[in-house]
Amino acid sequence: MLACPICASSDTVKNGCIHTGKQRFKCHDCGRQFVEQPTQKVIDQATRELIDRLLLERISLAGIARAAQVSQQWLQTYGNEKYAKVPRQVPVTPKKRGD
Numbered sequence: 001m002l003a004c005p006i007c008a009s010s011d012t013v014k015n016g017c018i019h020t021g022k023q024r025f026k027c028h029d030c031g032r033q034f035v036e037q038p039t040q041k042v043i044d045q046a047t048r049e050l051i052d053r054l055l056l057e058r059i060s061l062a063g064i065a066r067a068a069q070v071s072q073q074w075l076q077t078y079g080n081e082k083y084a085k086v087p088r089q090v091p092v093t094p095k096k097r098g099d
């Protein structure tokens with residue numbers, strides 16, 4: 001069996017398949033689920049900028065995911081991270097009264 005990528009234990013078992021058909025494994029020691037050879041799709045900066053512009057246009061997340069060719073789950077996580085960075089209070093400076 002494969003060794004766990006987290007704890008390096010060889011006490012792993014097969015645990016079904018992912019949506020692409022690859023075999024999924026589970027570590028009995030730490031409980032981590034993993035795939036033997038994961039293929040991570042890196043979202044480039046140009047696509048992220050396109051998504052940022054589309055998010056401002058009040059388009060549905062499903063529509064943005066289709067247009068940018070990213071998963072809805074990734075887009076939701078990305079949107080949540082962007083939202084968390086927005087300041088909760090806007091600094092307001094009082095206007096000067098007439099002299």
